[in-house]
Amino acid sequence: xxxxxxxxxxxxxxxxxxxxxxxxxxxxxxxxxxxxxxxxxxxxxxxxxxxxxxxxxxxxxxxxxxxxxxxxxxxxxxxxxxxxxxxxxxxxxxxxxxxxxxxxxxxxxxxxxxxxxxxxxxxxxxxxxxxxxxxxxxxxxxxxxxxxxxxxxxxxxxxxxxxxxxxxxxxxxxxxxxxxxxxxxxxxxxxxxxxxxxxxxxxxxxxxxxxxxxxxxxxxxxxxxxxxxxxxxxxxxxxxxxxxxxxxxxxxxxxxxxxxxxxxxxxxxxxxxxxxxxxxxxxxxxxxxxxxxxxxxxxxxxxxxxxxxxxxxxxxxxxxxxxxxxxxxxxxxxxxxxxxxxxxxxxxxxxxxxxxxxxxxxxxxxxxxxxxxxxxxxxxxxxxxxxxxxxxxxxxxxxxxxxxxxxxxxxxxxxxxxxxxxxxxxxxxxxxxxxxxxxxxxxxxxxxxxxxxxxxxxxxxxxxxxxxxxxxxxxxxxxxxxxxxxxxxxxxxxxxxxxxxxxxxxxxxxxxxxxxxxxxxxxxxxxxxxxxxxxxxxxxxxxxxxxxxxxxxxxxxxxxxxxxxxxxxxxxxxxxxxxxxxxxxxxxxxxxxxxxxxxxxxxxxxxxxxxxxxxxxxxxxxxxxxxxxxxxxxxxxxxxxxxxxxxxxxxxxxxxxxxxxxxxxxxxxxxxxxxxxxxxxxxxxxxxxxxxxxxxxxxxxxxxxxxxxxxxxxxxxxxxxxxxxxxxxxxxxxxxxxxxxxxxxxxxxxxxxxxxxxxxxxxxxxxxxxxxxxxxxxxxxxxxxxxxxxxxxxxxxxxxxxxxxxxxxxxxx
Numbered sequence: 089x090x091x092x093x094x095x096x097x098x099x100x101x102x103x104x105x106x107x108x109x110x111x112x113x114x115x116x117x118x119x120x121x122x123x124x125x126x127x128x129x130x131x132x133x134x135x136x137x138x139x140x141x142x143x144x145x146x147x148x149x150x151x152x153x154x155x156x157x158x159x160x161x162x163x164x165x166x167x168x169x170x171x172x173x174x175x176x177x178x179x180x181x182x183x184x185x186x187x188x189x190x191x192x193x194x195x196x197x198x199x200x201x202x203x204x205x206x207x208x209x210x211x212x213x214x215x216x217x218x219x220x221x222x223x224x225x226x227x228x229x230x231x232x233x234x235x236x237x238x239x240x241x242x243x244x245x246x247x248x249x250x251x252x253x254x255x256x257x258x259x260x261x262x263x264x265x266x267x268x269x270x271x272x273x274x275x276x277x278x279x280x281x282x283x284x285x286x287x288x289x290x291x292x293x294x295x296x297x298x299x300x301x302x303x304x305x306x307x308x309x310x311x312x313x314x315x316x317x318x319x320x321x322x323x324x325x326x327x328x329x330x331x332x333x334x335x336x337x338x339x340x341x342x343x344x345x346x347x348x349x350x351x352x353x354x355x356x357x358x359x360x361x362x363x364x365x366x367x368x369x370x371x372x373x374x375x376x377x378x379x380x381x382x383x384x385x386x387x388x389x390x391x392x393x394x395x396x397x398x399x400x401x402x403x404x405x406x407x408x409x410x411x412x413x414x415x416x417x418x419x420x421x422x423x424x425x426x427x428x429x430x431x432x433x434x435x436x437x438x439x440x441x442x443x444x445x446x447x448x449x450x451x452x453x454x455x456x457x458x459x460x461x462x463x464x465x466x467x468x469x470x471x472x473x474x475x476x477x478x479x480x481x482x483x484x485x486x487x488x489x490x491x492x493x494x495x496x497x498x499x500x501x502x503x504x505x506x507x508x509x510x511x512x513x514x515x516x517x518x519x520x521x522x523x524x525x526x527x528x529x530x531x532x533x534x535x536x537x538x539x540x541x542x543x544x545x546x547x548x549x550x551x552x553x554x555x556x557x558x559x560x561x562x563x564x565x566x567x568x569x570x571x572x573x574x575x576x577x578x579x580x581x582x583x584x585x586x587x588x589x590x591x592x593x594x595x596x597x598x599x600x601x602x603x604x605x606x607x608x609x610x611x612x613x614x615x616x617x618x619x620x621x622x623x624x625x626x627x628x629x630x631x632x633x634x635x636x637x638x639x640x641x642x643x644x645x646x647x648x649x650x651x652x653x654x655x656x657x658x659x660x661x662x663x664x665x666x667x668x669x670x671x672x673x674x675x676x677x678x679x680x681x682x683x684x685x686x687x688x689x690x691x692x693x694x695x696x697x698x699x700x701x702x703x704x705x706x707x708x709x710x711x712x713x714x715x716x717x718x719x720x721x722x723x724x725x726x727x728x729x730x731x732x733x734x735x736x737x738x739x740x741x742x743x744x745x746x747x748x749x750x751x752x753x754x755x756x757x758x759x760x761x762x763x764x765x766x767x768x769x770x771x772x773x774x775x776x777x778x779x780x781x782x783x784x785x786x787x788x789x790x791x792x793x794x795x796x797x798x799x800x801x802x803x804x805x806x807x808x809x810x811x812x813x814x815x816x817x818x819x820x821x822x823x824x825x826x827x828x829x830x831x832x833x834x835x836x837x838x839x840x841x842x843x844x845x846x847x848x849x850x851x852x853x854x855x856x857x858x859x860x861x862x863x864x865x866x867x868x869x870x871x872x873x874x875x876x877x878x879x880x881x882x883x884x885x886x887x888x889x890x891x892x893x894x895x896x897x898x899x900x901x
Contacts, residue, residue, distance in 0.1 A: 129218040131209070132387065136809075136817045136861040139206045144190070144224035146201050146356055146388040149176060150217050153198035155367070155395045169194040176217040183215065184208040191357045195364045196395040197388060201357035222388045223859070225419075227359055227378045229276065229319045229352040230406035231623035232507050232580050236460075236514075236538060238604060238618045248333040250326075250599035253434055253575070254630060255682035256336045259637050264686065266337025266636035271327050272366035272374040272401075273629075274359065275320030277304040277346035279608040282616045284331030285324055288342040295365055297358040298349035307350045309610040314350025318607035322621055323377050325606030326629035327636070333604065333618065336633025336682075337640075343369055348378060356388050359420075363392040366401070372639055373402045375632035376426075377625035381410055381418045381805055382821060382859065383587045390423040397425035397647045402639070404429060404632040406624035407594040408582030412532065414673055415800050416582040417593040421624075427635075427651050428593045431581040431600025431627040432661065432679055433535040435574050437462055441542050442566040443522070445555045453530065453545040456567065457506070457523060458537030460602065460620075465540040468520055468565040475522065475563045477556055481509030492517035495563055496539075497552055501526040503897055505580070507622070510538040522563070524549020532579045536601035536622050573664045575599075575679050581624055584673040585698075585773065585792065587800055587823050592696045592792050594676040595651065596658050598634075600627030634682050641686050648693045649718070655695025656787050657684035672696070672775045672790040689721040692758075692780055692789055699742075699793035702764040713760040715789070717780070719750040725782045726750075729758065731791070733776035739768040740776065740793065764793065771796040801892045802826050803885035805859065808898035814873075817861040818849075818881060820894065825857035826885040833869055836878040836897055846874070855885070867900065876900050 135143060151172035157164030173192060180187050180202070187204040201224055204212065212221060251257060259265070277296065280289040294304040307317040330338035345362035348354035359378065366374045374396065393403045403426035410416035421428040439456045459465035475495040479485040480502035496513035498521055500506075506523060513521045520540040525531050531543055542565070544552070555561070578601050584593030603626040607619040631654065638650050645653070658678030660669050669675075677695055693716050702709045719725045726749050731742035743761040750756045778789040806820040818831060831849040847869040855862055867874055882895035 128213040129215075130220040131213055132220065132222045132858065135206045135209055135223075136811075136864070137207055137209060138864070139811060139817070141206055141811060142186070142203055143206045143209075144201060144203045144355070144357065145209065145212070146199060146222040146224055146360065147176070147212065147218055148197070148199040148220040148222065148388065148391070149173060150219045151198055153194055153196055153395060155196045155399045156198070159395075159398050166194060169198060172217060173200060176215055179215045179217070180212060183211045191361050193360060193364055196367055196399065197360050197364060197392040222356065224356045225380050225382070225387070227348065227354050227356065227380055229348060229623075230377050230379050230409055230625040230628070231319060231621050232409050232505060235322075235619050235621035237607070237609065238620055248604050249434060250603055250630060251334060251336050253599060254336070254634065254680050255684070256633065256637065258683045259686060260338070264637050264641045266328065266340030266633065266640055269337065269340045269372045269636040269639045270343060270370060271337070271340050271632055271636055272343045272345060272369070272371035273320055273324050273327065274345045274347055274362040274366060274374055274376045275323050275378065276317035276348045276352050277306045277320045278324045278342065278344035279306055279318070279321040279606070279616070280344065282321060282325075282606050282608065284329040284333060284606045285321070285342070287330055288324070288328045288340065289344075290341065292343075294344040294346075294369075295362075296346040297361050298346050298354070304344040304346040306608050311350050314353070316610050317348070317350070317352050318619065319348070319352050319377070319625065320344060320346070321607050322605040322619060323375060323625060323629045326603060326626060327375065327633045329606050333606070335605075336630055337636035340633070340636040343371060354378070359389050360392045363389070363396055367396050367399055371401055373404065373632050373635045375629050376403070376405045376420055377628045379406055379408050379418045379421055381408070383415055383417055383422060383804065383823075384419060384821070384859070385422040385424055385586055385589050387419045389420045393420050393423045394425040400647060402635045402647050402650050403427065404628050404635060406628040409580045409623050411581045411583050412579045412674075414583045415585065415587065417584045417586055418582060421582065421593060422586040422589070424589055424591065425647075427595050427631055427654065428676070429624060429628040429631045430594035430597035430674070430676055431578040431622070431624045432597045433576050433578050433601040434599050435572065436535055438570040438573055438664070439465060440568050440570050443542060444564050444566070445552070445562065446560045449551060449555065451544055451548040451551060453548045454542050455530075457541045457543035458510070458534040459540040460536065460538060465567060468540055469567055472562050472564045473519070474561050475552070476561075477553065478513070480504060481512055481523075483512050483515075486512060486516040489516070494518055496521040498523045499526050499549065500524065500531055506532070506534045506541070507537055507580070510541050514538040522552065524552065534579060535576070575661055576664055577661060577670050577674050578622070581674070590698045590700060590792070590794055590798070592672045592676060592698065592790055595695065596631060596654050596676045597661065597679050598627040598630035600624055631680060634680055634685065637682060638685060649691055652691040652693040652695045653685040653688050654680050656690070656692055656789070657681055657688050660788070672792060677788075677790055689719070690725070690780070690782060690785065690787070691718040691720060692716070692787070693718070695789065697778065697789055697791040699762050699791065701794040701796070701798070702766045703796055705767045708763045708765050711762045713762060714757050715760070716755050716757055717748065717750055718755040719752060722752050724749060724751050728781050730779040731760075731776060732779065733774060736769065736774050739765045740774060742776070742778075744778075762793070764795070766795045769795045772799050797888045797890065799890060801894065802887045802890060803829065803883050803892060803894045806881060806883045806894045807896040808865075808881050809861070810898075810901060814866050816865040816867055818863040818865055819859070819861040820883055821859040822855055822857055822862070822885060824887060826855040826887045828853050829855055829883050829885040831863060831881065831883050833874070834880040834882070836880045846879075874900055
């Protein structure tokens with residue numbers, strides 16, 4: 089197939105708003121030199137600029153926000169910002185009659201949100217005073233699965249094991265409880281009437297940006313706009329519950345900002361508004377257990393968070409649940425300044441498993457994939473269970489099947505997470521599950537899954553299906569203890585690096601699997617309860633609570649001090665599968681340890697370091713970097729530094745000042761001279777460690793550098809939107825563009841499983857960088873119009889010799 093030269097809709101539309109030549113009266117020099125071209129604002133986002141469909145965007149103004157101007161040494165007033173914003177709005181109303189301005193910002197972000205036809209965005213870009221335009225993206229809660237309501241007779245204070253694990257209880261014993269520290273929870277709201285949370289809320293509870301009132305309560309049942317919520321209450325409990333269970337900072341005060349509405353979904357415009365309001369309301373710490381899948385730092389939410397940190401508010405965000413591959417961190421976890429948090433599983437037991445059906449049939453690949461508790465897993469022993477095949481494990485696959493007290497046999501795939509398959513099995517009454525692979529090889533373990541779950545290979549799964557065909561539908565288990573595993577990274581936790589800034593993400597990690605906390609039950613007779621959830625949403629508030637403890641104990645610390653203390657003293661976590669430490673972009677600096685952070689006598693900022701990208705083929709490329717050492721002790725300290733890049737240390741050398749003397753209570757810069765012989769190294773990224781010692785204490789700074797073209801995905805976040813029966817837009821995020829791309833279609837089940845290849849839609853060349861609707865499609869393949877139903881679109885994108893693939897499920901209506 090002939091490749092088509094891609095013509096950017098953004099660029100072609102932008103040409104329409106360039107200024108015309110000056111007048112051509114007598115004496116006018118009518119040459120190309122007299123053509124004045126407007127300098128357009130920068131455009132980020134996914135838009136079909138040929139469509140008249142209404143879309144919502146976030147406008148950033150050239151006029152600096154109050155906080156940005158303050159930190160750049162400039163005077164800025166609310167009145168001046170209002171005047172500048174009103175001028176842009178007036179210009180917009182003249183240029184785009186249908187434009188409707190919604191939220192306005194001036195404190196940590198300068199601009200407004202506006203709804204307008206997509207084909208009028210180029211006119212918006214040309215307005216004087218507009219700096220950038222961002223998409224009004226959808227944000228969702230960063231939790232995995234539906235969670236589990238814990239019956240009243242089952243919960244106890246001991247169930248909340250994660251706070252003691254990170255050392256919070258030792259801090260309480262030392263009198264550090266978060267008292268006097270205000271934590272903003274920017275989420276789905278909070279049940280401030282819950283007896284474990286009521287103490288933390290004053291007369292002012294926060295703000296509801298969904299319903300625009302002062303009552304940030306969770307979405308109740310029977311809201312016609314969508315499902316009820318409990319996520320923000322769960323997060324709030326992890327921070328500051330003080331009742332049946334205790335949060336990390338049980339005497340901290342809370343403010344709730346409801347930016348995610350029914351179903352736990354919201355938008356950029358509300359998230360930015362929540363961040364801005366929290367800063368103005370005097371929050372000391374803010375937690376955002378929410379996100380999207382875009383690995384890009386320069387979105388409106390990240391900008392707002394960075395300036396919130398500059399204003400002295402410790403911003404903590406979840407890193408996302410798109411792991412375990414690298415480059416999966418999403419905004420706002422990509423923020424340069426905010427503390428991004430990965431999720432860990434608390435120490436747990438590993439078990440061996442044997443499953444049996446008919447005599448003579450063996451399943452050698454059977455292994456324990458995950459379980460909610462040791463007791464529930466071991467309860468499968470000594471019994472025989474009927475097992476029922478439920479296809480891909482989508483909720484619809486359970487309809488009409490009796491799973492009560494039985495084992496669900498499920499295939500991997502269909503785009504459904506293992507935790508969701510297990511949750512659906514439990515909801516159907518199953519007491520366990522067997523998940524077999526849909527391709528060759530072994531699939532991942534998932535600690536904390538809703539029902540005891542055994543995994544097998546595809547081959548052994550086919551044996552089980554053959555048994556069912558023969559009428560042999562009974563299975564038994566022999567499960568025995570293998571070993572104890574220390575704190576380990578959750579497989580779902582998103583990984584870095586952050587694209588563009590090349591920063592290590594997450595910054596730190598914290599418990600995020602099977603976390604018990606406060607929830608509303610939405611049951612009038614028994615309204616307050618407890619639930620178990622997992623996700624980086626659950627990890628982030630552990631760090632927010634820890635930040636509150638640090639601020640109470642060290643009220644003079646700034647945001648960089650808090651972040652550094654948590655990172656410098658984090659415990660390196662070991663992958664039980666390899667016996668080696670997890671990579672930096674998996675665990676960050678490691679699992680947080682509260683008492684070590686409280687008692688540290690040295691701070692190194694920043695707590696991790698990216699040396700950037702090195703391209704020079706011959707000889708050594710030399711760059712200079714630096715970080716700061718702060719001596720918190722009462723005596724002068726002498727520090728030494730050793731930088732280790734392991735087996736690559738011959739090609740990567742980092743020289744630092746040794747025997748650096750820092751007086752008590754003082755800070756000094758540490759200069760680093762980085763020499764990289766890129767010609768000896770394959771393209772990619774390389775992790776190293778800066779070891780800092782004062783003779784009695786030693787701690788590590790994770791560091792990273794990139795050689796030539798890093799192995800980032802050439803395309804992510806691919807999908808299809810339908811405008812009419814014969815007009816579809818295919819969109820995706822191309823971090824640095826693509827030299828070529830192939831777009832192809834598979835048929836799919838309703839749950840999203842590819843079942844057969846249909847054909848190639850097109851082959852394209854020279855796709856520009858960014859997140860945009862890059863192709864308009866008429867719904868046909870090889871001249872045949874596709875019938876209504878579910879499909880998968882995939883894009884293979886190639887740039888600078890590397891090809892990656894991304895795809896998404898969509899429906900033709």
